[in-house]
Amino acid sequence: MMKNLSVNRDAKWHLDQPYNARHLLFAIAALLILAVTGSRMEVPRMVSETAQGVGYVVGLNDSSPVATGVKRIAESIWPLRISEEIEISRIENFDRNDLPWLSHVEVIESRTPHLNTETLQLEETVESKEVLVKPVGYLAHVLLKMLETLEMALWGTILAVILSIPLACFAAANYAPNRFIYNLSRSTISLFRAIPELVSALFLVLAFGFGPIAGFLALGIHSAGFLGKFYAEDIENADRGPQEALQSIGAGQIKTLWYGVLPQVLPQYVAYTLYILDRNIRMATVIGIVGAGGIGLELKGRFDMFNFDHVGTILVIIFLTVIILDQFSARLRSRLM
Amino acid sequence: MLRFDSVYKRFPDGTEAIRNISLQVPRGQFCVVLGPSGAGKSTLLRMLNGLSKPSEGSVYLGGELICDQSVQRLRKKVATVHQQFNLTPRMSVALNVLSGALPQVPHWRAGLGLFPASLREKACQLLDEVGLTPEHVSRRVSELSGGQQQRVGIARAFMMDPAVLLADEPVASLDPRISRGILELLHRQSRNHNTTVLCSLHQPDLAREFGDRIIAVNQGRLVFDGKPEQLTDKVCEELYHGALNHDHNKPVVAVPEFEPELEMAAA
Numbered sequence: 188m189m190k191n192l193s194v195n196r197d198a199k200w201h202l203d204q205p206y207n208a209r210h211l212l213f214a215i216a217a218l219l220i221l222a223v224t225g226s227r228m229e230v231p232r233m234v235s236e237t238a239q240g241v242g243y244v245v246g247l248n249d250s251s252p253v254a255t256g257v258k259r260i261a262e263s264i265w266p267l268r269i270s271e272e273i274e275i276s277r278i279e280n281f282d283r284n285d286l287p288w289l290s291h292v293e294v295i296e297s298r299t300p301h302l303n304t305e306t307l308q309l310e311e312t313v314e315s316k317e318v319l320v321k322p323v324g325y326l327a328h329v330l331l332k333m334l335e336t337l338e339m340a341l342w343g344t345i346l347a348v349i350l351s352i353p354l355a356c357f358a359a360a361n362y363a364p365n366r367f368i369y370n371l372s373r374s375t376i377s378l379f380r381a382i383p384e385l386v387s388a389l390f391l392v393l394a395f396g397f398g399p400i401a402g403f404l405a406l407g408i409h410s411a412g413f414l415g416k417f418y419a420e421d422i423e424n425a426d427r428g429p430q431e432a433l434q435s436i437g438a439g440q441i442k443t444l445w446y447g448v449l450p451q452v453l454p455q456y457v458a459y460t461l462y463i464l465d466r467n468i469r470m471a472t473v474i475g476i477v478g479a480g481g482i483g484l485e486l487k488g489r490f491d492m493f494n495f496d497h498v499g500t501i502l503v504i505i506f507l508t509v510i511i512l513d514q515f516s517a518r519l520r521s522r523l524m
Numbered sequence: 525m526l527r528f529d530s531v532y533k534r535f536p537d538g539t540e541a542i543r544n545i546s547l548q549v550p551r552g553q554f555c556v557v558l559g560p561s562g563a564g565k566s567t568l569l570r571m572l573n574g575l576s577k578p579s580e581g582s583v584y585l586g587g588e589l590i591c592d593q594s595v596q597r598l599r600k601k602v603a604t605v606h607q608q609f610n611l612t613p614r615m616s617v618a619l620n621v622l623s624g625a626l627p628q629v630p631h632w633r634a635g636l637g638l639f640p641a642s643l644r645e646k647a648c649q650l651l652d653e654v655g656l657t658p659e660h661v662s663r664r665v666s667e668l669s670g671g672q673q674q675r676v677g678i679a680r681a682f683m684m685d686p687a688v689l690l691a692d693e694p695v696a697s698l699d700p701r702i703s704r705g706i707l708e709l710l711h712r713q714s715r716n717h718n719t720t721v722l723c724s725l726h727q728p729d730l731a732r733e734f735g736d737r738i739i740a741v742n743q744g745r746l747v748f749d750g751k752p753e754q755l756t757d758k759v760c761e762e763l764y765h766g767a768l769n770h771d772h773n774k775p776v777v778a779v780p781e782f783e784p785e786l787e788m789a790a791a
């Protein structure tokens with residue numbers, strides 16, 4: 188013991204500079220990789236066009252394709268689409284005396300210019316049609332879709348919790364019944380985590396058809412991979428003392444888990460689950476793009492039809508929902524910790 | 525009640541924690557185990573509740589060999605009080621005490637936390653016996669002082685009417701006054717419930733005061749076995765300064781009064 192502490196007077200001390208040839212080589216390699224991948228990703232073009240756009244905004248140059256593109260989209264998004272108009276002639280069994288809530292009937296005239304082939308004059312035909320106007324119809328529709336999205340995220344999370352609890356118990360080294368089951372559940376968890384939602388949703392849509400089933404199954408499977416991993420690690424790291432105390436009186440594995448481990452890890456579990464719910468809500472908004480229900484389906488449809496005012500409304504609703512939920516879950520988590 | 529037969533314990537890393545210990549403890553005896561840190565006290569106790577298996581030799585409980593087939597059944601007769609209390613944090617005092625009876629409770633009841641009325645009454649009675657008050661019941665154990673937590677640990681240990689109580693340094697993290705109170709409680713409880721106690725301690729004076737019998741281990745060997753009054757200051761001095769080693773020619777200080785027990789003959 189003392190020998191290690193005594194100073195060896197013969198030893199030659201010297202302190203090196205922090206860099207050597209290997210670091211230099213490393214830096215050159217890193218630069219090369221950046222240069223090659225950068226040119227493949229067209230980073231220089233991105234920089235020059237963005238600069239041009241900025242220049243256009245501050246008035247340095249007269250044209251910029253990026254700025255015009257952005258401007259065009261912005262102009263067509265605004266004003267946002269709130270109301271909904273439906274031609275009455277297209278509504279089956281329309282009852283004038285029993286209009287839907289908050290709606291009224293309007294007559295609108297549409298003028299279509301066309302060339303009279305005989306007089307070669309430009310003429311206008313005026314067509315009047317009756318439409319049912321719902322002043323907040325489209326907003327309500329989007330909100331309903333958002334609700335469906337939230338429900339999809341909720342059920343995805345419920346599914347993830349149900350799947351991951353047994354998986355986690357078998358994937359915790361100290362509770363796995365045997366090596367085989369341990370490895371099996373570990374690899375199942377990794378597999379679940381490795382399948383992106385958008386990919387599994389593509390296939391699940393083929394199996395279950397368009398709609399929320401494919402959506403929440405895809406979300407549930409992917410997030411079960413995360414929860415299983417987190418839960419299993421917590422079980423392994425839980426204080427052994429209480430577990431030994433229950434084991435030593437012969438309480439058995441399940442009761443030991445329930446009384447010796449669960450109370451220790453519960454706050455963490457709740458925090459993980461909330462985090463996964465939060466993540467699933469974000470993911471649920473886009474998973475509809477491949478046909479798996481929720482607001483994403485609506486977004487994709489409107490985008491493909493160039494209804495940018497509708498797209499604007501959808502984006503604003505998604506944005507607001509995510510912000511509100513962020514506040515909510517941050518507050519809930521801080522109270523649990 | 526308890527019997528060790530030439531027991532050895534080697535850990536996979538080669539440490540010999542127990543070397544050839546033979547020992548009998550009759551029913552109802554309060555036996556204190558002394559010994560310096562690393563002597564093997566915890567290992568000795570852990571072989572009785574199946575948390576550790578002897579590498580050689582055999583351990584009997586009430587005349588029955590502790591082995592893989594019997595350990596789960598025999599464990600129900602043994603309760604343990606731990607140095608670090610080993611209560612489940614974030615769980616209420618009530619549930620911690622009730623969890624001492626988990627082997628008796630069917631899974632569905634345990635899962636829902638619905639313990640039968642008889643067990644709940646017993647828990648209340650034990651909590652009263654260890655000196656806690658009704659307002660402690662719904663508190664989390666982490667909100668209790670160390671001494672109170674050990675009282676909860678003792679109440680939990682008596683939930684299954686154990687025949688044997690193992691106490692591994694039950695007072696090592698408590699101050700002297702509280703320590704005495706806890707040992708008084710352990711002593712009284714084991715008298716009232718006719719429990720055999722094997723209790724490891726670091727305080728020779730407490731050992732003399734509460735033990736019916738004192739044994740000492742050093743480097744895995746039994747180096748002393750006698751009545752409290754035989755544990756002189758000189759013996760203590762030698763024990764803790766390593767001079768008291770097992771001498772193969774000389775028997776450990778033997779105590780003729782401890783007869784081979786009746787249940788041993790019955791087995």
Ligand SMILES: Nc1ncnc2c1ncn2[C@@H]1O[C@H](COP(=O)(O)OP(=O)(O)OP(=O)(O)O)[C@@H](O)[C@H]1O
Nearest residue numbers: 535537539541559560561562563564565566567568
């Ligand atoms: N799991 C283990 N693996 C390897 N060695 C161990 C293990 N547990 C205990 N030991 C060793 O066995 C010896 C006896 O340890 P034990 O815990 O029984 O001592 P102790 O008398 O209880 O000491 P203390 O008074 O400090 O609690 C020590 O040398 C210890 O390092």
Ligand SMILES: [Mg+2]
Nearest residue numbers: 565566692693
């Ligand atoms: Mg110990």
